[in-house]
Amino acid sequence: MSSTTTTLATTLRPRTATAAESARLRWGRRFQHGGWFVAPFLVLYGLFVMVPVARGLYLSFTDANISGDHTSFVGLDNYREALKDDLVWSSLWHSVQFTLYVVPAIVVVALLMALVAHHTVHFKWLWRLCFFAPFLLPSAVVGNLWWWLFQPVNGMVNHVLGTDTPWLTQKSTAMLAIVVATLWWTVGFSFLLYLAALQAIPRHLYEAAELDGAGAFQRLTHITVPNLRNITGLVLALQILASLQVFDQAVVMYQFTPGPEESTRTFVQYTLEQGFTSYRVGYASAISFILFLIIAVVALGRMWLLRDREEGTTR
């Protein structure tokens, strides 16, 4: 009570600012500029994103090695070499192959998990915990764990399936093993996105449909699925971008080797092999930019699709 009266009194009284106060005000006014808010982030962003991008672009036109000595400009030589390099194409294909397998699997399983976790009445916390827990593991742990599970003799996968498939040492199943491990590991994130999207669908839509006599299946196809279209677009985009950059779990499952008959060497792995094993920084930068171009096409393609749709719908 008393404090309110004091504040009122001080605000009502015509006040003369003390020197200290006006200094503080001046200081305050100078830093009101919006630029100060974005500056700290932009410093970090400039140093650790823009500078490396520019540097990488420059290096891709040179024959730089890791020490940075005796660098000379070679024009488009690196790019020309990359286009003719079979390992660029095969490793790119492995990353694309991985993406084609893992993304649909993640979308389907994440959606199924979210529907189940959303519509059950009991133990919701338990389902959330079980589905999301693997996402919390470091990639190295996931790699080691599935390396163990896929062992041909006494591996749990073969034991459960009653088979004796040498999952990790034959070309036909090597990529599948990485896909299974990745699905298990990362589906939890997409599951959470779907779960949040399901919770955001207004309840009254379901109640109205139920009153109109719509069955559970009709409610699913007429209310749930259309309302999940946006989130599915987001999940697809995030997963495609992440999957094209697959690296960690694959190299750990295969102990940093290119896998059976070199069938699991991913694009990022090849880039790093060139940069850190062969010390060809210039060439590694050039092939990194090829991957960047592909990712940019995917990202811009998504933006273009979204813009198209926003114009098309009246909302």
Place this chain on the structure above:
Amino acid sequence: MTTPTPAVRKPRSSWTPAQIALTIVALVLSAIWVSPLVWALSTSLKTPTESVASPHWIPDDLTFEAWKGVLDAGNIPNWFVNSVVVSVCVTFIVLLTASLAAYGFARTEFRGKSALMAVTMAGLMFSPAILGVPLFTTVQALGMVDTYWGMILPQCAPAAMVYILYKFFQSLPRELEEAAFIDGAGRWRIFFTIVLPLSKPSLSAVGIFTFIASWNNFIWPYMVTNNPDLMTMPNGIATVQNAFGIVWPQLMAGGLIAGLPLIVVFVFFQSQIVRGVAHTGLAGQ
């Protein structure tokens, strides 16, 4: 009002046939998803010889030798501290700089803002995986190879987090800030006393996902450190297999030690995480 209208339904039992079916599906899926972890635990409690015998879930002679062996190797506490230092610093710096930047982009006007915004959004397309080699030579030029800063700072510029918070700040009603403005509060006061408290769920989601990503980051610490004293948990665990050779109980115990801290954290924070994801508007985008 004395006679119940037909529209009012009886409180139905929660165990309808549909619920039972759904619960069974959930149980099966959960069992599949947890079983690899249970298998890791089971393996870690076996002797090396028993671990490579025909697979069975319950160890015949339960032993903590593998856990002791990994913990006694002396490095785990060291890796753990490194991981905590790196992840906590990254999370703190990201939360502070990304929320400030997002607020600046969402609520202030200055010359060149839209250009800077576009440059930041272009960052959504660059990832450490693509930048790996030039990022390394940049950090090398800054003299930060084999330092904490070299591990921390390059993880602190996630355009995605700025974007998420930017979207969220845009959705806040302006009236709250305008009232404070009229009372003479500056932007900074408004940001710290009005905007941030309103953003707790979004900030906790951004913070938690930043922390998870940083804790589990494998590729960057692997590239930027040679000094074993600076290894983080994931890197240390990846090298354990070299140290022990392939001893499955040790490998699995090490993996569980690396993974458990975050799983324990999630058990306590899971409702905040789900609420945070919903709150950021990411899901309803």
